Structures are given as structure tokens and as C-alpha cells.
Amino acid sequence: MKKVILKRIxxxxxxxxxxxxxxxxxxLFLSPSERVAVFVSSSDAMQNVSLDELIKRYGLDQPFxxxxxxxxxxxxxxxxxxxNSAGMPISEALALRxxxxxxxxxxxxxxxxxxxxxxxxIAAREHNRFSxxxxxxxxxxxxxxxxxxxxxxxxxxxxxxxxxxxxxxxGLAATDVVYSDSFFNYxxxxxxxxxxxxxxxxxxxxxxxxxxxSIAYSLGGLAATVRLMRSSLLENLSKGYVDTARIKGLSDxxxxxxxxxxxxxxxxxxxxxxxxxxxxxxxxxxxxxFDYPGMGLFIVTAAQGLxxxxxxxxxxxxxxxxxxxxxxxxxxxxxxxxxxxLG
Amino acid sequence: xxQDLLKIEHLSVxxxxxxxxxxxxxDLSLTVKGGEVxxxxxxxxxxxxxxxxxxVGLLSNSKKTAVSGRVLFKGQNLLMNQExxxxxxxxxxxxxxxxxxxxxxxxxIGHQIRExxxxxxxxxxxxxxxxxxxxxxxxxxxxxxxxxxxxxxQLSGGMCQRVMIAIALAAEPxxxxxxxxxxxxxxxxxxxxxxxxxxxxxTTKTAILFITHDxxxxxxxxxxxxxxxxxQIVEKGRVxxxxxxxxxxxxxxxxxxxxxxxxxxxxxxxPLYQGGVHPNSSCSFFPRCTEIKRRxxxxxxxxxxxxxxxxxxxxxxxxVSLL
Amino acid sequence: xxxxxxxxxxxxGGFIGLVLVLFWICVAVLAPVLAPPQDSTDPYMIARYGFxxxxxxxxxxxxxxxxxxxxxxxYGIVWGSRTALITGLITVFFTSIIGVLFxxxxxYHGGSIDDIAMRVVDLFMSIPFLIAVIVMTTVLGKGLxxxxxxxxxxxxxxxxxxxxxxxxxxxxxxxVLAARNMGAPPMRIFFQHIIPNSIYPIIxxxxxxxGRIVLIAASLSFVGVGAEPGFADWGQTLNFSRAWISxxxxxxxxxxxxxxxxSIAIITFVLGWTLLGDALRDIYGGxxxx
Numbered sequence: 001m002k003k004v005i006l007k008r009i010x011x012x013x014x015x016x017x018x019x020x021x022x023x024x025x026x027x028l029f030l031s032p033s034e035r036v037a038v039f040v041s042s043s044d045a046m047q048n049v050s051l052d053e054l055i056k057r058y059g060l061d062q063p064f065x066x067x068x069x070x071x072x073x074x075x076x077x078x079x080x081x082x083x084n085s086a087g088m089p090i091s092e093a094l095a096l097r098x099x100x101x102x103x104x105x106x107x108x109x110x111x112x113x114x115x116x117x118x119x120x121x122i123a124a125r126e127h128n129r130f131s132x133x134x135x136x137x138x139x140x141x142x143x144x145x146x147x148x149x150x151x152x153x154x155x156x157x158x159x160x161x162x163x164x165x166x167x168x169x170x171g172l173a174a175t176d177v178v179y180s181d182s183f184f185n186y187x188x189x190x191x192x193x194x195x196x197x198x199x200x201x202x203x204x205x206x207x208x209x210x211x212x213x214s215i216a217y218s219l220g221g222l223a224a225t226v227r228l229m230r231s232s233l234l235e236n237l238s239k240g241y242v243d244t245a246r247i248k249g250l251s252d253x254x255x256x257x258x259x260x261x262x263x264x265x266x267x268x269x270x271x272x273x274x275x276x277x278x279x280x281x282x283x284x285x286x287x288x289x290f291d292y293p294g295m296g297l298f299i300v301t302a303a304q305g306l307x308x309x310x311x312x313x314x315x316x317x318x319x320x321x322x323x324x325x326x327x328x329x330x331x332x333x334x335x336x337x338x339x340x341x342l343g
Numbered sequence: 344x345x346q347d348l349l350k351i352e353h354l355s356v357x358x359x360x361x362x363x364x365x366x367x368x369x370d371l372s373l374t375v376k377g378g379e380v381x382x383x384x385x386x387x388x389x390x391x392x393x394x395x396x397x398x399v400g401l402l403s404n405s406k407k408t409a410v411s412g413r414v415l416f417k418g419q420n421l422l423m424n425q426e427x428x429x430x431x432x433x434x435x436x437x438x439x440x441x442x443x444x445x446x447x448x449x450x451x452i453g454h455q456i457r458e459x460x461x462x463x464x465x466x467x468x469x470x471x472x473x474x475x476x477x478x479x480x481x482x483x484x485x486x487x488x489x490x491x492x493x494x495x496x497q498l499s500g501g502m503c504q505r506v507m508i509a510i511a512l513a514a515e516p517x518x519x520x521x522x523x524x525x526x527x528x529x530x531x532x533x534x535x536x537x538x539x540x541x542x543x544x545x546t547t548k549t550a551i552l553f554i555t556h557d558x559x560x561x562x563x564x565x566x567x568x569x570x571x572x573x574x575q576i577v578e579k580g581r582v583x584x585x586x587x588x589x590x591x592x593x594x595x596x597x598x599x600x601x602x603x604x605x606x607x608x609x610x611x612x613x614p615l616y617q618g619g620v621h622p623n624s625s626c627s628f629f630p631r632c633t634e635i636k637r638r639x640x641x642x643x644x645x646x647x648x649x650x651x652x653x654x655x656x657x658x659x660x661x662x663v664s665l666l
Numbered sequence: 667x668x669x670x671x672x673x674x675x676x677x678x679g680g681f682i683g684l685v686l687v688l689f690w691i692c693v694a695v696l697a698p699v700l701a702p703p704q705d706s707t708d709p710y711m712i713a714r715y716g717f718x719x720x721x722x723x724x725x726x727x728x729x730x731x732x733x734x735x736x737x738x739x740x741y742g743i744v745w746g747s748r749t750a751l752i753t754g755l756i757t758v759f760f761t762s763i764i765g766v767l768f769x770x771x772x773x774y775h776g777g778s779i780d781d782i783a784m785r786v787v788d789l790f791m792s793i794p795f796l797i798a799v800i801v802m803t804t805v806l807g808k809g810l811x812x813x814x815x816x817x818x819x820x821x822x823x824x825x826x827x828x829x830x831x832x833x834x835x836x837x838x839x840x841x842v843l844a845a846r847n848m849g850a851p852p853m854r855i856f857f858q859h860i861i862p863n864s865i866y867p868i869i870x871x872x873x874x875x876x877g878r879i880v881l882i883a884a885s886l887s888f889v890g891v892g893a894e895p896g897f898a899d900w901g902q903t904l905n906f907s908r909a910w911i912s913x914x915x916x917x918x919x920x921x922x923x924x925x926x927x928x929s930i931a932i933i934t935f936v937l938g939w940t941l942l943g944d945a946l947r948d949i950y951g952g953x954x955x956x
Contacts, residue, residue: 015789018789019789026801026802026805029805029806144877144936144937144940145933146881146885146932146933146936147885148881148884148885148888148932149929149932149933152904152911152925152929155911156911156919156925159912160911160912160913160919161919239444240439240441240444240445240446241444241445241446241447241448243396243401243437243439243445244439244445244446244447244455244507244510245447245458246399246400246401247399247401247436247437248458248459248462248463248510248514249459249462249463249514250458250462259447259450262447262449262450263447263448263449277791277792277793277794277795278794278795280794280797281794281795281796281797282796284796284797284800284885284889285796285885285888285889288888288889296797299797299800299801300800300889300890300891302804303800303801303803303804303890303891304890304891306804308804308805311801311804311805314797315797315798315801318794318797319792319793322792322793322794323792336449337449338448338449338494338496339448339494339496342494342496342497
């Protein structure tokens with residue numbers, strides 16, 4: 001097992017390298033003045049200097065690989081450039097936005113995974129009875145509901161009409177607390193940090209803001225995992241080891257919980273893991289509708305403002321997130337499935 | 344010791360699917376006494392597995408399954424109540440045809456054996472572990488500690504079946520049902536497993552219901568045998584009687600089709616299954632029988648006792664063969 | 667052909683799907699009749715009645731009302747159906763051809779070509795679709811053609827992967843082995859034998875994807891990185907309504923018409939193609955994961 005994981009870890013730099021070249025080559029589509037912005041790290045540096053000066057200074061008339069090398073050097077030392085749309089250095093913006101999206105991602109994934117296990121088990125247990133049919137129909141609808149529509153609907157219903165769950169990430173009061181000196185931001189994930197700082201009011205506030213976006217985010221995935229869990233359970237129930245377990249004297253409930261579930265869960269892990277790119281795409285719409293300041297909204301604002309350095313840096317960040325998440329899923333799956341682990 | 348341990352009385356099982364009803368088991372009656380090894384022989388589809396599964400309650404619970412008759416284990420009807428079945432499953436164990444698939448792939452061997460002790464005897468983990476190692480030794484597994492830490496997919500088919508036997512033995516059953524335990528294994532491994540089963544039988548004197556399609560195995564291993572065909576028992580009795588004096592045409596056909604090493608004889612396969620029963624008599628063997636008599640078209644054959652303990656469901660005596 | 671339609675219609679989902687799809691096709695085809703263009707040189711620019719930012723409900727001039735900027739909602743919906751169909755059909759057409767050829771040929775050849783091809787497909791699979799499209803369109807500029815191009819570039823891999831598994835399955839079948847033994851040239855085998863037998867899951871995927879692609883395109887326009895402002899696109903229409911979702915104090919649904927019609931259009935369009943795909947899947951059987 002360790003060999004497999006090592007091999008994966010080793011391949012990461014290679015993949016990143018290839019991806020970074022692909023992303024950077026987008027720069028070729030840009031005009032020189034636009035390209036300059038990719039290298040400059042503050043807006044002041046662009047003033048009072050002529051375009052030719054800038055081109056020479058940042059080596060923009062050099063061949064591609066030199067430009068790439070310069071850019072890569074900058075990236076590795078943390079100089080990601082300046083974002084016009086955000087009005088701050090990109091590294092700062094990313095430091096704020098990435099945890100926000102990760103928090104949303106994790107919450108959504110938790111709903112999708114555990115909700116899928118829970119509801120899928122109910123559906124399989126009540127096989128062909130009312131609750132099963134109900135769950136099947138609602139999941140069929142759920143898969144085809146566009147995130148778009150779900151988000152709008154939730155926003156209109158629960159905020160506009162009932163004023164229960166507001167958009168954004170934190171209320172005014174909580175924001176003051178989070179940015180004050182007495183609050184330590186360990187991870188950038190407000191839910192965690194609030195607990196670590198013993199501020200339950202911040203925790204509650206952050207949670208309140210997370211409810212709608214994470215539901216909108218996860219509804220499609222939840223529908224899929226419920227169906228997956230259900231069919232996986234039913235498939236496993238007809239396998240030989242279930243008979244053996246029953247013969248041993250285990251009750252039906254124990255058979256389901258102790259034997260079948262462990263096996264049935266495995267496809268869910270792969271599926272949930274594979275959804276991360278999909279979720280990140282979804283974050284664009286969800287974060288926009290709920291005004292949630294994460295990577296998705298960042299990319300959209302950058303795109304609207306033709307903020308190229310931001311777009312490029314954000315693409316890189318997103319790729320890294322996906323690669324890490326893929327690795328994590330692989331490791332988790334290998335741990336949980338002895339057949340893969342021991343070959 | 345020699346009281347009736349398992350007594351199946353007029354068991355019938357049928358499954359309803361969208362079009363028609365399949366009568367998997369029809370009016371089956373069979374007795375296994377304590378300490379006996381009884382063989383249940385038949386082709387695929389004859390209903391032997393269904394019979395076995397209905398004894399231990401492994402039939403699917405859906406509305407499409409209809410079960411009638413009685414299955415008495417030490418006097419109690421197993422078909423009556425799920426709870427009672429649970430109670431009595433303490434004394435009955437079963438091993439299956441495909442050992443690898445009968446084990447849970449995500450748990451170690453040790454865990455799966457321990458589970459029997461922890462569930463049935465309520466033992467703690469450490470004691471259960473020790474007992475598990477013991478049992479693995481009893482089924483002739485070398486280095487049981489290592490095996491206990493491994494997972495099913497790391498073991499060969501023969502090893503898996505030994506583990507299954509270990510799991511069955513751990514329950515200290517009075518009746519062991521073996522559903523084609525060697526069918527999925529190589530011939531050499533088959534012999535090993537049978538030898539193991541025999542050894543264990545001589546030490547524990549557990550009654551065994553041995554289900555197989557191989558009449559040769561029955562000859563080696565069983566005291567009594569029942570021959571099944573199309574859901575019905577067509578002949579049953581002591582193994583020696585059946586082999587010396589087979590009565591039912593099906594039995595005769597089975598015995599004749601066993602290839603004998605050394606004898607230069609042509610193989611005599613049984614005629615192929617034609618399907619269905621004759622409308623007037625419900626003799627299921629009618630389409631393939633080579634000894635049809637006039638009576639066979641009109642009357643359903645009932646059990647006749649040819650000699651003490653030897654029963655045949657056939658119109659044996661009267662009439663001339665029509666063929 | 668008629669038997670084919672009969673089968674679809676027999677399924678309740680398929681029937682509804684077919685009705686919805688046909689409905690929108692009719693609307694798209696009849697667009698010039700239903701909503702005569704204001705500016706005949708560019709019918710895709712939504713008709714405007716005034717430049718007020720305030721939406722106005724249905725009145726004599728506009729059937730369903732106007733949204734922010736004076737854009738006629740009815741016009742946007744009608745001509746938006748054309749945009750949707752064009753986007754969906756063109757994108758799916760090209761992605762499927764590229765994907766099928768790429769996945770099919772590489773799988774048929776096998777060996778290291780197949781390995782490399784799989785790596786490429788895996789790479790594309792890890793790229794978040796919407797984000798990649800946004801990045802591309804930002805760099806390439808606005809306009810429907812650029813959106814479609816981006817959609818094609820990042821969308822073909824689905825077909826490649828599916829085609830690959832189908833080809834691997836069919837490759838082992840008897841009649842293929844027989845054809846190879848007879849000495850038939852590989853390309854001929856590929857087109858005459860392999861493709862017809864592996865094409866059904868692809869068709870199902872195509873149907874479902876038309877809905878998906880239109881949804882993505884609508885999302886793009888919704889967040890403001892899609893077509894030019896004023897272009898007839900359902901997402902755009904919704905985009906104009908964003909500021910007005912909260913209505914006015916005391917009457918939260920005051921501007922309901924700005925988002926309801928477009929939402930219904932999107933939902934029914936996507937649902938139609940998805941149901942159609944599901945019905946096709948039921949007819950042709952098999953476990954196909956999309």
C-alpha cells in the first residue's frame with residue numbers, strides 16, 4: 001500500500017508541472033499589456049512606467065519558456081500578482097477565498113456522503129415498500145434539478161420570503177469578531193476556528209450562513225449517493241457472505257450494519273471523491289447566488305473584470321485542490337478496502 | 344443419540360414470478376437422525392439448495408415465496424417463527440458452495456470466526472480469539488495465527504472452505520448442512536476437504552446433511568441418501584441398499600452414468616431434461632423415463648417401501664413397460 | 667423509425683420528455699413568427715422597450731413583461747430557445763464525434779496508445795468544467811462561438827471514456843474476431859462492426875448532455891461571463907433579474923415574472939432531454955452510468 005501511495009505522491013509534481021504549463025500558456029492569448037498585469041504585484045508598480053519599460057522589466061519579449069520560468073519563480077516565492085477585481089494581492093485574496101470554498105465543499109460532501117449512507121440504507125431496508133418508492137422518485141427528480149434553479153429557489157423561499165438564512169458568509173457582528181485581534185484564525189474555516197476560540201455565537205452565525213449554500217450544493221450529489229448506496233446494498237445483500245452471517249445467528253439489523261454496510265460504502269467513497277471537480281464548478285453558481293465569498297465568486301468577478309492574473313492564479317489553486325483531494329480519496333479507499341490494500 | 348434430529352414433513356416451496364409459479368420443492372419428507380450422514384442428491388435445479396435454505400430460514404422473505412409443510416428440529420417447527428429459527432440456528436450450521444464469496448471481504452478471517460463465539464456464546468474478544476485459533480488448528484490449517492490476520496481474498500479456495508468449516512464447527516452444531524461444499528473446488532482439494540469432514544464427523548459425531556450432485560461422493564461418505572428430481576424425492580434409503588438395488592429409473596440412470604475407472608464401458612449419459620410434468624400424472628420424471636408403464640400416464644406415483652427403509656416413488660411392480 | 671418512437675412514447679417519462687423537447691423545437695423554429703425581431707440585422711438582440719432599470723409587468727407591448735434594462739422577457743424566452751438548441755446541438759455534435767473517434771480508435775488499438783489516451787482523458791476529467799469554460803471565455807473573449815468552443819474543448823472526454831469501455835467490450839465479441847480472421851482491414855471493422863454495436867450508450871449520453879450543456883451555458887450567462895449583454899439567452903434573462911429577486915419591502919415576490927418564466931424554460935428544456943435519455947436507456951437496457 002505504501003508503494004502505491006508513494007507513487008502517487010511522486011507523480012503530483014509532474015502533473016502540476018504539466019498543468020501549470022497549460023494554464024500559463026493561456027497567457028499567449030493575451031495582449032502584452034494584459035500579460036504585464038500577470039507579473040506585477042501591486043497596482044502602483046504599473047503607474048508612471050511606459051509599456052515598453054514594463055515589457056523589458058518583466059521579460060515579456062523573451063521566448064515562452066523564459067517567461068514561464070519567470071512566472072514559475074514568482075509563484076514559488078509567493079508573488080502571485082495583483083488582482084484588480086479584488087483590489088488586493090492575489091495571495092491575500094486566495095488566502096481568504098480558498099478556506100471559504102473548502103468549508104463549503106466539506107460541508108456539502110459530508111451531507112452527500114452521510115446522507116447517502118443513511119437514506120440509502122433506509123431505501124434498501126424498505127425495499128419496494130412506500131418509503132423506498134418515495135426515495136427513488138425524489139432522487140430521480142433530485143438528480144435532474146439544476147443547481148442553479150435549486151439555489152434560486154432556496155434563496156427566494158428561505159431568505160426573501162422567510163428571512164431565515166441570509167446570504168454571504170458571516171453577519172456583521174460575527175465579521176467584526178473574526179477580524180478582531182482576539183480571534184485566532186487557525187484554519188480559515190470559520191466553523192472550526194469559532195469552536196477553537198470558544199465563540200459559539202460565531203459558530204452559529206457561520207452555520208446559519210452555510211445552510212442554504214451547502215444544501216444547494218449537495219442536493220444533486222445526495223440524490224446520486226442515495227441511489228448508489230441503495231443499489232450497492234441490494235447488490236451486496238444477495239452475496240454469499242450475507243448467508244454466512246445470518247447462519248451465525250446475527251439479526252437482520254446486525255447483518256446490515258456490521259457486514260453489508262462496510263462493503264456497500266466503498267463505491268460511495270469513490271463517487272464522492274470524484275465529485276470534487278464537479279462541486280468546484282458548481283461553486284461558481286452557488287457562491288454567486290448566495291454571495292458567498294469563495295473561489296467560485298472570485299473567479300466570476302475576475303472573469304467579469306477581465307482580471308487575468310487572478311484567473312490564472314485561481315486556476316492553479318483549483319488544480320492543486322483537486323489533485324490533493326484525489327490523493328486523499330485514493331488513500332482513504334485503499335485503507336478501507338483490504339482487497340486493494342493487500343493485493 | 345438416534346432420535347429424529349431433523350424431520351422435514353411434506354415441505355413445499357414455490358416461487359411466483361411475473362408469469363407463472365415455479366414449484367421448487369414439492370411434498371418433500373426427509374428425516375435425519377442424530378449422528379447420521381444423509382446425502383441429498385440431484386441435478387442442478389432439482390431443489391436441493393432450496394430445501395437446505397428453507398431449513399435454516401435463508402429463503403427470501405418476499406411475498407412471492409410460498410412455503411408449506413413442517414420442518415421439525417428436535418420437535419420444534421422451524422418454519423413457524425423467525426425467532427424460533429434464531430434459537431434453533433444455534434444448533435444448526437451450514438457451509439456453502441462458493442467459499443470465497445461466503446466470506447466477507449473486508450474482515451479478517453480471525454474476525455469472522457471470532458464473531459461466532461461472540462454472538463452465540465457471548466465471549467469476550469480475547470477468549471474468542473484464542474478459541475478461533477484453536478478451531479483453525481482443528482481444520483488442519485497450518486500457522487493459524489497468520490491466517491487469522493489475513494483476508495479472504497488472500498486465501499485459496501480450499502483454505503476458504505476450511506475456514507467455513509471452522510466457522511460452522513465453532514457453533515458446536517448438532518446438525519451440519521453442507522450445500523455442495525466441494526463442487527467449486529479442484530478434485531484433489533475436494534478429497535482433502537472430504538477427508539477433513541470425515542475426520543471431524545468421527546470426532547464430533549455431528550449429523551450431516553450432505554447435498555451434492557455427485558453420487559460417487561455419497562457412496563464414500565453417507566449412511567443414507569435421498570435422490571431428488573424436479574423438487575421431489577424419488578427414492579431414499581440406506582446407501583448400500585440404493586446402490587445394490589436401485590429401483591427408480593432415475594436412480595438407475597444416475598448410477599449407470601458414473602464413469603468407472605478401468606472398465607471399458609461406454610459412458611451412459613442420462614437423456615436430456617425435457618421440461619414439465621405430464622398433465623395427468625404428476626410424475627416429474629415422465630418425459631425422460633425409459634420404463635414408462637400404462638399406469639404412469641394416469642396415476643401419480645406414491646412412495647412404496649420396497650424393503651425396510653428403502654422407499655421409491657414409482658409405479659414399480661405392475662404393468663409392462665410401454666417402451 | 668416509427669417503432670422507435672412508439673417505444674419511447676410507451677414510457678411515461680419518455681412521453682413527457684418527447685413532448686417537452688418537441689415543444690421547444692417548435693418554439694425555436696417558429697421564433698421569428700412568435701416574436702418578430704426588433705432589429706432585423708441581429709435577431710438575437712432581445713427587443714427592448716425603453717432603458718429603464720426597473721422591471722415592468724405584463725402590459726400591451728410586452729406579453730410577459732420587461733426585465734431590468736427594458737428587455738422583453740417573452741422575446742428572450744422565445745429566441746433563447748434557439749440559442750439553447752444551437753448551443754446544445756452543436757456542442758454535443760462535435761464533442762461526441764471527437765470523443766467517439768478518440769476513445770474508440772485508441773481503445774481499439776490498445777497498448778501504449780490506449781494508456782496515454784487514458785491519461786489524457788483522466789487529466790481532462792479532473793478539470794472542473796465550468797471553471798475551465800469561464801477561464802477560456804475570459805481569455806478568448808465574449809460571444810456564443812467562443813463559449814461553444816470552450817464547451818467542446820472541455821466536454822469531449824465524457825464520450826471518449828464511454829466509447830472506450832464500449833469498444834473494449836465489443837472488441838472481444840465473436841463477430842469481431844471472425845472479421846479480423848477474415849483479414850478485414852481495421853478501419854472497416856471499426857466503422858462497420860464496432861461502432862454500430864457500441865453506439866447506443868453514446869446516443870443516450872448525447873441526449874442527456876444536450877440538457878446539461880444548455881444548463882452550463884445558462885449558468886455562464888447567469889453569472890455574467892456568457893454571451894454579450896442583451897443576447898437572447900435564458901441565463902442572460904435570469905441575470906437581469908438578479909437585483910430584483912428580493913422584490914420590494916412587504917412584497918417579496920413583486921418581480922416574480924423576471925425569474926419565473928426563464929427558470930421554467932430552463933427546467934423544462936433540461937428535463938425533457940434528460941427524460942428522453944432515460945427512456946432511451948430503459949429501452950436499450952444495460953447499466954450505463956452517466
